[in-house]
Amino acid sequence: MRKRWKDKSILPGFGVTMGFTLLYLSLIVLIPLSALILKTTTMPWDRFWAVITDPQVVASYKLTFGASLIGALINAVFGFIVAWVLVRYRFPGSRILDALVDMPFALPTAVAGIALTSLYSTKGWIGSLLEPYGIKIAFTPLGIIIALTFIGLPFVVRTVQPVIEELSADTEEAAATLGAGRLRTFWKVILPELLPALLTGFALAFARAIGEYGSVVFIAGNIPMFTEITPLLIMTKLEQYDYTGATAIAVVMLVVSFVLLLLINFVQWFANRKVISN
Template identity: 75%
Template sequence: MAKSLKKRSIIPGFGLSMGFTVTYLSLIVLFPLSAIFINTSGMGWEQFWQTVTDPRVVASYKISFGTALGAAFINTVFGFIVAWVLVRYTFPGRRFLDALVDLPFALPTAVAGIALTTIYSQNGWVGSLLEPMGIKIAFTPLGIMLALTFIGIPFVVRTVQPVIEELEKEVEEAAVSLGAKRWRTFRKVIFPELLPPLLTGFTLAFARAVGEYGSVVFISGNMPMKTEIAPLLIMTKLEQYDYAGATAIALVMLVISFLMLLVINYLQWRTNRHTTTA
């Protein structure tokens, strides 16, 4: 008589754990996000379209997503360099430099914005040196990108650093002994292993930058059509008790962010699949 055997998990409590996970994510993520759709549904399509296509709103979208992408790209490049230096080289002050990377995590974003504005304004330490060369950072999109780079660098460094630590130096030495030059060794041996964590770090830095508010409002100057970000415009709508308009802007940001993250996650999946089968 054939008996059907049910495969049991080694660790018990899957049902309880899954129920807790679904409930927790629903309360923290799904329900708040669904409220955006519910509040926006109260608007007519014409009013919704008029709100989200207003020139001031469109300009804020361009500034928010453009500076976030720029900051994420900068953090991906230089975050990799910082992580590589912290792992592959031993030098005095390395532990202090490693701890310094986490400072943007602990520092309040408003404090970061005030500090960056003080330093990079026209009368600041660095801004006064750049002003004669015609370079203006504070109260420009460049200043916004600087603030987003500041708050996003830890995401890339802490994502890439453990992978670099696990890379086997023997493989690199074998490639060099077989006649591969440094650039070819990096391109063929090292970079394929680091591409997935680099994409992950880029995703985290971009997601953090899109919703950043505290550090940006000080250094941006909040000039409509020039340096006004979408989160600030949402706050302005809320202060005017225009909840429908605020949720409409937030809904567009949510959809665009979701689509961009979906594309990045797809690239991550393709990269991981290629690395596994290679």
């Protein structure tokens, strides 16, 4: 018996909608990315290698991916806590708090960067309190991590929140009845159900942080080899009309981001499979 390659649908239009989907994705995603790679092929290999391995560029890679990873991990933990509180508890001002989660979505990134810089600079409300203890946030990698955490929080909260709403409290009560403590209940009952959504939110926050520019460029200070992010180097090369150099760095960012997201999606697929099997 021949295996069906698509499920039979009551409503017609699979061919039309599939064609539209492929056309739309090609115009919006595939063609621009292909043009980026083709532009890079016009460079000699030695020139390409010299651009992407320049010490200043390598330092920006480490800062961008490292800060993005740390920011996404922080959001995975505290974003889960925020989503849990908003779903499981009712308290005065909960609706206002829920609306505040979306502020990084609505706020222009440049405005967010200026606001964070004003808060965490040595003359800002928070920065002035930390300065006597030798803690400096603005114009340091720590400030970049805070900015990336700020813009990535909604991705985790809004991804995990619907799953928590569908999570029945009866299962937790049953685990408690069988003698499981709170930590064991969380580890064995709650976390396996939330892990796929949590990984999705983490991946979205991580991907958003890698390409972030507006909210980071102000608080970073853009000190070469210290707080200079890769998107800024790309913009600098574009302003210098070095289009091939900019595309070379962008291709490296694209490849590394694709590999990392592929690994995250594989872990998410494995987690989904494990949840279904259980």
